[in-house]
Amino acid sequence: MERTAARLAGFLQELVLPVDCAGCGAAGPALCRDCRARLAPRVTLRTVDRLPVTSALAYRGVVQPVLVAFKNEGRTGLAPPLAEALRAAVEAAVAGVDGDGLLLVPMPRTRRSAVERGYDPVRLLLCRARLPHVDALRLVRRPGDQVRLGRDARFANVERGTAARMRLDGRRVLLVDDVVTTGATLTEAARAVRAAGGAPVGAATVASTPLR
Numbered sequence: 001m002e003r004t005a006a007r008l009a010g011f012l013q014e015l016v017l018p019v020d021c022a023g024c025g026a027a028g029p030a031l032c033r034d035c036r037a038r039l040a041p042r043v044t045l046r047t048v049d050r051l052p053v054t055s056a057l058a059y060r061g062v063v064q065p066v067l068v069a070f071k072n073e074g075r076t077g078l079a080p081p082l083a084e085a086l087r088a089a090v091e092a093a094v095a096g097v098d099g100d101g102l103l104l105v106p107m108p109r110t111r112r113s114a115v116e117r118g119y120d121p122v123r124l125l126l127c128r129a130r131l132p133h134v135d136a137l138r139l140v141r142r143p144g145d146q147v148r149l150g151r152d153a154r155f156a157n158v159e160r161g162t163a164a165r166m167r168l169d170g171r172r173v174l175l176v177d178d179v180v181t182t183g184a185t186l187t188e189a190a191r192a193v194r195a196a197g198g199a200p201v202g203a204a205t206v207a208s209t210p211l212r
Contacts, residue, residue, distance in 0.1 A: 022069040022078055023062030030077050035062045039081040041088035046208060048183030051175075051190050051200060054093040055208035056085035059179050063207055067178065071121045082206055083128035086176070089204040090131055093174055097201050104133040105193070107177045107185055108162060122178050125206065133176065137192055138165050162188050168198030175203040 020027055023035030031039075041056035057063045070078040094102060106122045126133045140163045173193045175186055180203070190200040 022066045022075060030075065031066065031081065035066065036081055038062045039066065039085060041085045043088055043092045044208060048180065048203070049187045049190070051183070051186060052093070052202040053180050053183065053186060053205060053208065054089045054202065055180060055205045056089040057207040059207040059209045067207060071117075071178065074118065076119065076124065079124060079128045083125045086125045086204065086206045087129040087131060089206065090129070090174065090176070093202050093204040097172070101172065102201070103136060103171055103173045104131055104176055105136045105173050105189075106133055107175065107189060108137040108139045110139060122176060125178070126176065136165055136168060136173070137162055137189055162192040164192055164196030164198070166196070168193055168196040171198045173198045173200050175200060177203065177205045179207045179209065180205045181209045
């Protein structure tokens with residue numbers, strides 16, 4: 001409840017009070033000109049367990065604090081450039097795929113996270129980017145916090161935790177998320193799509209953490 005109140009306060013503050021730039025902290029607009037320029041899409045491709053993942057931005061520099069502010073601090077005013085980035089990633093991901101009948105499927109979220117935030121970041125960006133999507137996946141168990149887990153632990157944490165809400169027989173699916181780190185969540189989502197008869201053709205994300 002306290003976290004929800006804090007995020008509501010963030011919404012209201014952004015509406016009525018001056019805020020610092022989410023990228024560099026400089027006094028002025030919510031996103032200064034220089035930081036906004038650094039959010040210009042630079043699409044990259046990586047592979048996660050044979051799944052091609054297209055991302056518009058590298059999760060470093062100003063991208064990281066801007067995404068954190070958007071996701072966790074209620075600063076939904078940052079959505080436009082992030083939505084542009086997501087749209088660029090989706091367009092690049094489907095460039096070589098017949099778009100007829102293709103489903104854009106965002107990652108499932110816990111009900112608690114949506115209630116605490118007051119919005120779902122990925123679905124908000126999809127809406128702002130005017131990208132129709134289908135909530136075809138659900139969580140069948142709540143995973144633990146992934147932040148401090150290593151690669152293998154992340155995969156184990158989400159294993160068998162996702163299922164389809166419907167049959168996806170013969171449907172091609174592009175998975176959508178905000179950030180890809182190890183790819184554990186996308187790998188599990190792709191498994192759930194296949195289990196429901198669908199064919200994951202890839203994934204699109206706003207950002208990707210640099211590979212180490």
